[in-house]
Amino acid sequence: MSYAPKIVLQLPVSNTDLVPPFVEACLRDGVTLIAIVGEGASKMDDVIDELVVADGSDKSRFINTTFHPNETVEEVIEFARRWEEHLGPPVELLKL
Secondary structure, three states: OOOOOEEEEEOOOOOHHHHHHHHHHHHHHOOOEEEEEOOOHHHHHHHHHHHHHOOOOOOOOOOEEEEEOOOOHHHHHHHHHHOOHHHOOOEEEEOO
């Protein structure tokens, strides 16, 4: 399964063990944006950023992340649609 270039991750996450393989799949699939929506979005943003950067030795590991703790899912989907509009409209809403 390949992910869309732009992902809206809806919190809460059912199992935090799912986050590292999700991030690796996003890197593999060329995801450019993970927009996190819901309570605890800032903390999840930090977790994902740390997983992306890892030990910092691989400069090719990069994904933009944003967090939206006080917005609706619909607002964040619209935000993601407008992000890098040249990539087209595909935005994937995901719950882990």
